[in-house]
Amino acid sequence: VAQRLEQAGADFIVICTNTMHKVAPQIQEQIMIPILHIAQATAQALLTDGIQKVGLLGTKYTMTQDFYKQKLIDS
Structure with missing residues (x-):
C-alpha cells in the first residue's frame, strides 16, 4: 500500500496506529x-x-515491546 501511495504522488506516509509502527522500518x-x-x-x-514524564496507553503488544518507547528515547 505504501508503494502505491508513493506512486500516486504522496509526499510522506502516516501510519495511524501505534502497533503498526512495529513494521515501519x-x-x-x-x-x-x-x-x-x-x-x-x-x-x-x-x-x-x-x-518530561508521559504515560502511554496502548495494546498489550505496544506496551510490552520496545519499538515505540525506544523511538521516544532516541528522539
Missing part, C-alpha cells in the same frame, strides 16, 4: 518517501512543551 525500506513516525512527532511535541 520494513515499510521504509521499500519506499523513498519518509514515514512520519508517531513516536517522533510525539517526542517533538513533548520537547517543545517541556514535558
